[in-house]
Amino acid sequence: MINDFPQTLTIAGTDSGGGAGVMADIKTMQERHVFSTAVIIAVTAQNTLGVQDFMALPEKLVNEQFSSVADDFEIKACKTGMLADSAHVMMAVNNLKKYHFGYLTVDPVMIAKGGAPLLAEDAIQTVRDELLPLATVLTPNLPEAEKLADMTIQTDDDMITAAKKLQQLGAKNVIVKGGHEADPDKASDFVLLEGGKNFWLTSPRVDTKRTHGTGDTLSSCITAELAKGADVETAIRTGKAFVEAAIKNTIQVGHGHGPLNHWA
Numbered sequence: 001m002i003n004d005f006p007q008t009l010t011i012a013g014t015d016s017g018g019g020a021g022v023m024a025d026i027k028t029m030q031e032r033h034v035f036s037t038a039v040i041i042a043v044t045a046q047n048t049l050g051v052q053d054f055m056a057l058p059e060k061l062v063n064e065q066f067s068s069v070a071d072d073f074e075i076k077a078c079k080t081g082m083l084a085d086s087a088h089v090m091m092a093v094n095n096l097k098k099y100h101f102g103y104l105t106v107d108p109v110m111i112a113k114g115g116a117p118l119l120a121e122d123a124i125q126t127v128r129d130e131l132l133p134l135a136t137v138l139t140p141n142l143p144e145a146e147k148l149a150d151m152t153i154q155t156d157d158d159m160i161t162a163a164k165k166l167q168q169l170g171a172k173n174v175i176v177k178g179g180h181e182a183d184p185d186k187a188s189d190f191v192l193l194e195g196g197k198n199f200w201l202t203s204p205r206v207d208t209k210r211t212h213g214t215g216d217t218l219s220s221c222i223t224a225e226l227a228k229g230a231d232v233e234t235a236i237r238t239g240k241a242f243v244e245a246a247i248k249n250t251i252q253v254g255h256g257h258g259p260l261n262h263w264a
């Protein structure tokens with residue numbers, strides 16, 4: 001039986017507000033013309049104003065979701081998003097090692113824009129030691145890169161040093177996202193590829209607070225492009241362009257940090 005339509009998997013948390021997490025992942029992947037499955041790690045009660053509550057799912061149900069997906073689909077690429085705590089990071093790691101889901105994009109989600117912690121502090125070590133070495137592409141923002149590389153990032157040179165450290169920790173390709181830096185005019189990401197090629201991706205800063213789910217959208221777009229056979233550099237460049245368009249063409253829903261326009 002032909003089963004060759006590009007298929008992906010997102011391993012992440014839900015967002016009842018529809019703008020981030022698994023919802024952003026599936027919308028992005030749909031838009032990039034791949035078929036996405038999902039293993040839900042945690043359920044959040046959330047809207048554009050913030051995260052009101054969340055609960056991580058029991059291990060048995062997490063493992064069953066993994067085997068349901070693995071038993072029936074030909075997953076070419078997958079991504080991780082919100083993983084909640086150390087135990088759930090290990091559930092993801094163990095299942096990623098058990099099954100063959102192809103390329104892995106790790107979005108090391110830690111804190112939502114509103115300040116809610118989506119990863120327990122003591123799980124950072126587990127992400128660093130266990131998950132990073134499995135990553136084809138790692139996509140930390142500045143605060144996440146600081147935690148994982150265990151350093152302060154203030155300058156462009158610091159971003160480069162952090163990317164190198166994260167690659168030494170085992171992530172094959174790293175994109176350190178500068179969207180959280182202070183520069184009012186531009187947002188620059190530093191990309192370090194396997195083999196050492198590196199470059200900056202710079203885009204003009206858009207004056208908006210409607211950026212909910214930006215990281216999820218980027219990592220999902222990269223994952224979708226990898227599933228379709230793009231090389232890593234092309235996947236990252238496509239992801240950056242997709243997010244830029246989705247931020248520029250934002251839609252007006254919700255009263256806080258609104259979601260992106262995934263069909264931009």
Ligand code: PLP
Pocket residue numbers: 012013014015020021022044046081082109111112113114118211212213214215216257
């Ligand atoms: N909620 C979930 C479930 C997420 O995975 C993420 C992703 O990073 C967020 C919220 C955070 O979204 P943002 O920080 O872009 O508002």
